[in-house]
Amino acid sequence: MGEDFLNAVRECYQLRYPQVVFSDFLWTMRSIYLPLFLTLKMELPEADLYHCVATGYAGVIGSMAKKRYGCGLMVSEHGIYTREREEELIRAKWVGGIYKNIWIEQFKKNVPARIPVCRSGNLSLQACHGTSDRTRMSGRKNKDHTERY
Structure with a gap:
């Protein structure tokens, strides 16, 4: 999904969800936003x-x-x-x-x-x-x- 997406997810993670496992958070965000990104295309x-x-x-x-x-x-x-x-x-x-x-x-x-x-x-x-x-x-x-x- 790209470096920009990874950076945005990392920033959100650090600000709001540092208590959860990052890899789980990353895959959750990917699962949430991939359908939206495909819709936008x-x-x-x-x-x-x-x-x-x-x-x-x-x-x-x-x-x-x-x-x-x-x-x-x-x-x-x-x-x-x-x-x-x-x-x-x-x-x-x-x-x-x-x-x-x-x-x-x-x-x-x-x-x-x-x-x-x-x-x-x-x-x-x-x-x-x-x-x-x-x-x-x-x-x-x-x-x-x-x-x-």
């Missing part, structure tokens, strides 16, 4: 609007596409995705001790910041899309008009 098709059903890796991809192509992004997150992943990690048998907390903490960082999230009843589709142009998109609280896309 994906080729993205160009579109006018991207729709992500969650804020995790799908949100990362949607954010990349929005930035790259200057298009709209709608996230229809139900609001508990991160909490569901945390619950899975808490119940997981493959990870234990402080490493559960590290996984949970790092996973929460993968939620893209500053994405307007559409939740039932709290935002119109225009707000999520970042436009009020009703010829491109129309929506009201609790009612989607997707036939106009």
Whole structure:
């Protein structure tokens, strides 16, 4: 994964986790971040609007596409995705001790910041899309008009 990654992991380890075995910490961080790095390398098709059903890796991809192509992004997150992943990690048998907390903490960082999230009843589709142009998109609280896309 490279010298920069190793240096970043080493710095994080020294600042926050010097009580754990470094090799275990390094492999944990690699396991956490490799899927994210592979996601960031994906080729993205160009579109006018991207729709992500969650804020995790799908949100990362949607954010990349929005930035790259200057298009709209709608996230229809139900609001508990991160909490569901945390619950899975808490119940997981493959990870234990402080490493559960590290996984949970790092996973929460993968939620893209500053994405307007559409939740039932709290935002119109225009707000999520970042436009009020009703010829491109129309929506009201609790009612989607997707036939106009």
